[in-house]
Amino acid sequence: MKHLKLLAAILLFGANTFAQTAPPSDPGTILQELKKLDVLGSVLYVAAHPDDENTRLLAYLALEKHYRTGYLALTRGDGGQNLIGNEQSELLGLIRTQELLAARRMDGAEQFFSRANDFGFSKGPEETLKIWDHEKVLGDAVWVIRKFRPDIIICRFPTTGEGGHGHHTSSAIIAQEAFAAAADPKRFPEQLKYTQVWQAKRLLLNGANFGGNNTEGPFRMSTGAYNTALGKGYGEVSADSRSNHKTQGFGSAKQRGDAQETFRIILGDAPKTDLMDGVNTTWSRVKGGEGISAELATIRKNLDIEHPEKSVPALVALLKKVEGINDLYWREQKSKGLIDLILACAGVWTESYVTTPSVALGDMMNIRTQVISQYPNVKLDTVTIVQGQTKIFDDIIESLSPLAHKGKTLQVNQVQTFELKEEAGKITQPYWLVAPHPIGTYVIGNGQSNNANALAGEIFDIGNPENWEAPRARIVLAINNQLITVDRKLMYKYVDPAKGEIYQPVAITPPVTANIINKDYVFNTQQPQTVQIKMESFTNASGSISLKPVAGWKISPERIDFTDKAKGAEWVASFTVTPSDGKQKVSVLQAVVKTGGKDWSLGIQRILYDHVPAITLFPPAETKLINVDLKTAGKKIGYITGAGDLVAEALMQVGYEVHQLTEADVMNADLSVYDAIVTGIRAYNVNPRLAVMQPRLLDYVNKGGNLVVQYNNPNGLATSNIGPFPFRPVNQRVTDENAAVTFLDPTNPVLNYPNKITQADFEGWIQERGLYFVNNIDPRYKSILQMNDAGEQPNPGSLIVGDYGKGRFVYTSLVFFRELPAGVPGAYRLFVNLLSKPR
Template structure:
């Protein structure tokens, strides 16, 4: 995410000096009677943080490969305890991971995770930024990561963000000595290289323009993991996660857990801090303190800039200990005080604080105005001063657009000014994107508890970067939309004591008319015995959104091709939409026509004067046959790839709940499928698992898709027994190469031959990986049917296991069928057809 805060800072700075009356009657504000109203707890915390931020001019950056890899606890401690400016920098959006709450994957998942990261950062008090490198899934080496990213390109992006954000200290969880995720390894190496490269004018000199300069980070810290010992000569910073935030009344690690829980697609996360502490100790191998507490967080100092001040102690508790600014720069960022005491001591006296901030702001501007405008650190501290003034006054400025913005279109933007403080203020100039919307024709009074609304008619630039759909703009700089900025000038008592309150919000930019798929894409059809041309029809839902301020009408046409459009199309319907309205249109697509389509279907909306951008949806025709008279029950996981695939196969299927598993007669189903990670997402199924095993033993076909080792293997601490009918233990091993060779260990086994004979072609064009969390140990009753391996590694044989159990069957598979089914890989449909047909005649 490219930051626009520096531009906002310059605009605020200019507006402040344009509006500021230098000769202020300071005594009037001190003399104004204070209201008897008391601060709300939220306002108290907000003001305290704003005042604490004025005491620390340093910036700490945490670099991580993916969202949730950041050290949220240390970021929180540095901001909430010490007042440092904190930022996080992520190599990727995490789009290659698994989704624990929904069907979105790849770019759609990345767009969700970007917003989850923003929500987590809000709790951490940090700013998130992204390099936008592609998360292509789990990798085992940094060389594989650089094959996708480009080593030089990844370094270029990281250097640019360091130069823009200007961190004094960088911390990272990733180490060049660790043999973990390849993207972690690559990120760790880039951090070390960028430490020097960002300060070298010969590295990426094309970046050195538009205010971007070289930048020398002072210190680089790498986290010391587990019980790893640092050398005697290494300086260590120790962060106590169990320390209590005295203002918010909770532990810093408890705040970090709240932030971690925002990463919902990567859950499920512990619900309580005690559970979090126990799980962390088990995962890290570090002994904690008292029960329910986390072990210390330790960082080793691995790089220092030449001439940088040393840490003040070998065992320190702040990454910033000992850092000093040059005298000339330090003079520009002196924190205001009252009687030699920090303003945080007066947090319960906001009127007194506001008076001192006003005095300090004027005096600093008189003495150093030009220098501040040209010094990024001083300008950043000036903006913190403005935020502190807003917090002390209780003034809040909020921006609310009327829907998404459309390039070249005027949209009403509501700006609300609320006085939540105790003093009567006066609203002066109000700007949106540098243009006045409320002129300074005499200040308008705003009493305590009052709010006032202004409407700006904002004309979105014709060349504005689109952000909708979010997934389509993940890598082009439009992932968060446009940043709208408002700046308001206020005064208290007879046009004196003017101060500035800025506000920002992200808004989406969309096309005037948007066609989007609601149903799964690609469309998949399979053979059917319907007496016609032999392929199943498919229901497809399309959403038409009118983002304009005017109504539209047109013809929505369907063409069974993704090539050149000719004729009127195979289906046409009229669409009429009011301003800012959307509708869903359902098409039933004939299976015969689908099987003959030229690669997909094209939807076009047009009228007599205009044709809007088309939506192209690919079609996959797969020769996947199923046994007759199947009836499949499934306990759905996080997404809909399984039910969508069963529908595409034309199979009668039913989603069942855990309660239905407990109480229903399962014998009416020919197969029951436990979808990905259901024993984790629906832990109550563990207690009902015996009912599933009884179903298989009595003649049913029980199929279980992949689970993680720590949510499957027997664990008495979590009351989890053996879940399979025979011994079956999972590892953390993966086959990450989606093109890894497949060997049939038992090529004649019925599961590989009926009703579809599986071959090498069925494993072509796979997506991202072969499988994950492969079994490491299983009972001889299981037949291992296939094996695969990444280059240079031993084969993993547990990807598809099948066993007879009583009169029925049990199948466990750790291969990533859900990715392949969602992507329309024909072989995945053929294998699913075999699994649900297993044992049927």
């Protein structure tokens, strides 16, 4: 029984695995679910990033054809740019994970991921697959296929490079290899303790046009149908789904009417009349399924949409039959669908929530579970709280806190409320961020997925978009004497005066968190700096905070004690840090909290946007100490915000007085007071008012000012006249962060004042050198640097400088928005030079 229970948990892998607040129960949903119960087919779409998926096709397959439909995005989009905030890297990946889940809630598909990290733009699959760790990411794709068991697999990109991005091409290569490997018992045999080999019928390429390179195939299918149950067509559903990708600025117009998709066969036999040619998608594909389709047809024929409760007895009887079939995969899938349908028709609503937004590990959660039924024959069997974990080669360990109300009949239209307490059992850290990771892949478990014992420790994590073991309430009901189990994820529920009832994830936290206030501390003298740590207590706590000793630095005091801090208390601990050896270096400084007999080195970070649930994570309580030979000139900087970056904060770290400039400031204030004005990344893409401000900014330069413009995407510019003389941003970049840099104009002031820039200043850069370089450069500009990726021509478009009137204009495509927050010393030295016009 233990292994059956474990296998059932694996088979429920996917979006429906995660307990949720009550799903919709409107007539349209009931009709859709009835149709879906009669279809036994599945499709997996594979690509590289959030936004790569074809949302119209996903919606059509899931909501019109009623296949179980999934999207495997190999990455979480961590390496892109953020158009709505300043989150980068892993933080951006967290937001984009939630954007994808929001998209799937609209188009009806499920969401999966591999451990691959989006490390930024890659020009080819050779680089990508090497950095990702080809074998591990392939193993993840095989694992998803073996668990999801798709009848057909669809790629978004070809293996021949038309997709333009090395990640895109690699996703197609991985899909093609996984198609065969999933069916081969010699490939990733350690997985077969928990699942079985699976052979999909065919692998197809979904045609598209990539920059004029057409990959359309001969098989065509219309996906522009209108769904009367939804009251919209799939072009409308697709736009709603895609518009969730807000960090990428992908709000989409709704398309109506007929639309065609094309497909090309990659592996398997080609479809002739239907994508599912040769696949049995009826109940006859499973032993014991005889008669189920006929019973569903009768239920649909007799459905009274104004009184769906009349269908409950027939649905309950059908559930008993479905639970008796031998095919465990389809039994679990269809039983879950039937249970949701029974609850919807019976008008049974249930949820479970905690009364505080966060609970410290080990403290008791106060949980309120509510149930209401519109159907007379419903009894409450039990309510328990489940916190799942894994145990090597064994069963699911569940913490169960039973409620003694067995057999209680629910009165029609009467809310029943039950209070429970359960100990918070595991910090709600996103599973892929628990351990430090290399550039290309997240570390899951202990990161040794080819080892059987290691795999058992990570088995439930791989592929999942979120932590599968988040605490949930398990409500067991008896409807017409049939036991039905319902899981609801524990949420924090509150009422906002303006927005009404709000649900957010509950955070299980360390007892005390320590947030070092600055991400970096930049030293350019032997003078000490004060390192402040914002402390936050999530329980009643006493203990101490200290900074781990670091060679070459003096830290005082040794520790700071705290006593009887109440839950919710916040305070600041301050330490003095002084360079002690005078060497230029970057060191990691770690804070350690001792409380309750344990050491903790975690901060807390909350990401709040209206379009996704609140995200809480616990990053390491660390900062960087950067001792750099840095001279500065000037003091006052004006900053015009772009798409979101942390450059202004980095400049304040080295002593600049930074003022965020509004349009009113630019148009009406005296700009001559600023030693330099800087525009944030993609400012000319996201702020159309810069077309109005541009004459004032160029006038500022003409009269002696120093304007520094950071990179912009060539598409959607507010004005084509960014500088005083012509140049053109283009889609050219240098992705190798270690690419050699040639000084084209070594005597130029930006390489000499106030800091002498050398080759050493380009060491230690991260992710890339630059993006959206410029060409067609007017000769009145000086190109300062030249660089290129391997096998490409030298590119002089990363940094140009031009004198205009009495002032200086600088345009740079170098990725200072990545390098400065990462604490790269040379990036600080060069950027300060860009701000420092000799007088």
